[in-house]
Amino acid sequence: MALIVQKFGGTSVADVERIQAVALRVKAELDNGNKVAVVVSAMAGETNKLVGFVEQTAKLYDTAEYDVVVSSGEQVTAGLLALALQSIGVSARSWLGWQLPIKTSSAHGKARIEGINADDILASINAGNVAVVPGFQGISPKNRVTTLGRGGSDTSAVALAAALGAERCDIYTDVDGVYTTDPRIVAKAKKLDKITYEEMLEMASVGAKVLQTRSVEVAMKHGVRVQVRSSFSNEPGTLVVNEDEIVEQELISGIAYSRDEAKITLVGVLDQPGIAAKIFGSLADANINVDMIVQNVSADANHSATDLTFTVTKADLERAVETVKADAKDLGYKELQSDPNVVKVSVIGVGMRSHAGIAQRMFQSLADKGINIQVISTSEIKVSVLIAEEYAELALRSLHTTYGLDGDE
């Protein structure tokens, strides 16, 4: 008799009929002989409506009061699901963030869960009740309502699973699992049975938004087995687990891409200590996240200047250019080039730790298609390249074949 945490997103609880369908899914898990805690999002559209009220009321708003308003959406769903469960004969009750409590940091609107007191809820579950918990919410050390930021309900579910010592955390969503790459682009993409936390994190960081990144970090830290599965089918989904659980590890698990990239190149930057610190310090002060950074060796004879390329999100490009230009005198660069028409393509797999030649095959495959690589960056389990946006689909299909990931179309 295992304890399972189930999490249902906004589209899965969009109206009363769907909430009643969710209740049946919960009951099915009970009929399997398991105990269940459920984490729910707000009904689809509700959070946007509440955020709209806040923005209509005040241009610059207090995030503590934003949290009071916005957290109400999940509260409604939690109460309704408890009622839907009761009406099909399942003993259930809701547990609001403050009732456990779910303790978070004070960073309203983007709080981090710091601890969950699971004593009472666990006693209730062990006494035969389904626990229904609103996702996304908690309380600060000052006893104010907090929210975890958009998509935070995934994190609520995983953290609750950790606190309850749950066997598994099932994230029900509108896709049926994690794919080797985007099936909308590569028809031969395959659903993965299993993927490691590290790979999942890299997939998320390059744009495969199946799970909120933070939720994967929490799962990895606490060893919570997470299953991504569809609300609309009974097929098993993809298990996100520790490397040890994956017996036959593929070399490459997936190929991800992100269109949300823009490139800035500073030509002829002074090659002096402290220059990079200056540039990226200014960008950090402006709250601009920098992703890839590449500095070439000085090309001129006396090594007095160098070329520096980095990427930011498309939304930040204009501000990033302005920030750098404001520092132009100190940096002494000759020319600033910017380009929003780039895409980042990444091959991801824990297998590459122990296998050489992964990156080389990537570069060769792209070269064979005549795709020019603009920037390269690597991590232990990922190789990312920046290419012109127009080659995105070609690159994905080519690499998918190169690494032997193609399934049936």
Add this chain to the structure above:
Amino acid sequence: MALIVQKFGGTSVADVERIQAVALRVKAELDNGNKVAVVVSAMAGETNKLVGFVEQTAKLYDTAEYDVVVSSGEQVTAGLLALALQSIGVSARSWLGWQLPIKTSSAHGKARIEGINADDILASINAGNVAVVPGFQGISPKNRVTTLGRGGSDTSAVALAAALGAERCDIYTDVDGVYTTDPRIVAKAKKLDKITYEEMLEMASVGAKVLQTRSVEVAMKHGVRVQVRSSFSNEPGTLVVNEDEIVEQELISGIAYSRDEAKITLVGVLDQPGIAAKIFGSLADANINVDMIVQNVSADANHSATDLTFTVTKADLERAVETVKADAKDLGYKELQSDPNVVKVSVIGVGMRSHAGIAQRMFQSLADKGINIQVISTSEIKVSVLIAEEYAELALRSLHTTYGLDGDE
């Protein structure tokens, strides 16, 4: 520097614009040099929407979960009003029911406030912040969310005023005060400057639904001065206060009526001990509230039978008739007559305690207009009569003149 509690109902906070208008009203009170705590209802229509969700989800529902769902409406308004205040430069924060806490009984859906811990909120108010409190909600001894029943926000406001030792509790609503009678019927009705708690209770109990009855009881118990006033004008409203505060007490303060009455007469009931207990015990078991009760002296020669008349609400009439019929054998009545076409008219005034002849003037006034009185009941400060519904307006106008209440048309 006084502390004022202001309460705004659903129509006063129906949308963001109105919430911003409420913020200006709160600021005006601050500009008067006062400290303010505000109690808010849900945005108009919101509670009905949430109740609709609950009823759609489960036919027979757990009131504890009903409370979780329905209380969210006031939470949203509280956050939004705090934001609206901040955006006009007023320091403000919301305080949810569980944050004070507002402690109530466990009777979900119709809980009674048992105590408010005002230490933290008072410290915050004294430090210069406006406190915004969602009405209608509290927490049970088991730490579950409770609601006070429809209109409960009035009670929240008065109870908070008592806990804070407030100078006054202003209830902002869509009427500008309490009138001598219904101005829609009697054009010469006057707004009262002051009315006693007792009179207000009697007015409410006979259908003048300006304030929730329970809120007046709480105000009377704790000596909270309540002002009923309009959200849409700056005129002073009606003060509901202790008798001592009213220097020149009118004999009669108001004339109220209730159309929600139905009459049942049992003709020829056995005149034996225990018969009344039997009838009204059965009705109580069926959860039917009985209002007026009149038993005539036995009219027949050997005093073996009597006629019994009582009133119930129109909604309960059918069930009441069935309940009595089920007991027919024990009661041995000859005939059961029921009539939903009746109205109860009441003259109300603490002045009648020390003045004789009030009731007599009422009966004479109605007789002069040819209106037959079916049932009479009296309390210390009220005389009520039941008459045929078609005479309601005529009776109100006639009595309003009789007791010298007519103002300018």
